[in-house]
Amino acid sequence: MCPFESARKRNIIVVFEDLGSSVKGLYYARFRQKYIVINSQVEQEQQRSACAHVLSHGGIAV
Numbered sequence: 001m002c003p004f005e006s007a008r009k010r011n012i013i014v015v016f017e018d019l020g021s022s023v024k025g026l027y028y029a030r031f032r033q034k035y036i037v038i039n040s041q042v043e044q045e046q047q048r049s050a051c052a053h054v055l056s057h058g059g060i061a062v
Contacts, residue, residue, distance in 0.1 A: 003051035007036055014051065016040040025050030027057065 007014050012034040019026070019039040024046060026037050036054050038047045 003048055003055055006055055007051060010034070010055075012036055012055075014038060016047070025054045027054045 004014055014036045016038050018041050019037065021041075024039050024042055028035050028037070036051060038050055040047075042050070
């Protein structure tokens with residue numbers, strides 16, 4: 001399953017932002033809403049990989 005689809009099914013909002021050159025993705029929660037931020041400046045396959053990696057942390061596994 002696509003990691004972006006997995007995030008959506010878990011009610012996690014995925015946002016694409018320029019995170020610079022060293023960060024591909026991150027996770028945070030605010031007011032009970034979960035977010036994954038993916039670096040918009042990396043290639044699409046790296047974005048998918050980063051999303052899957054972030055989902056594998058913190059009890060939000062794929």
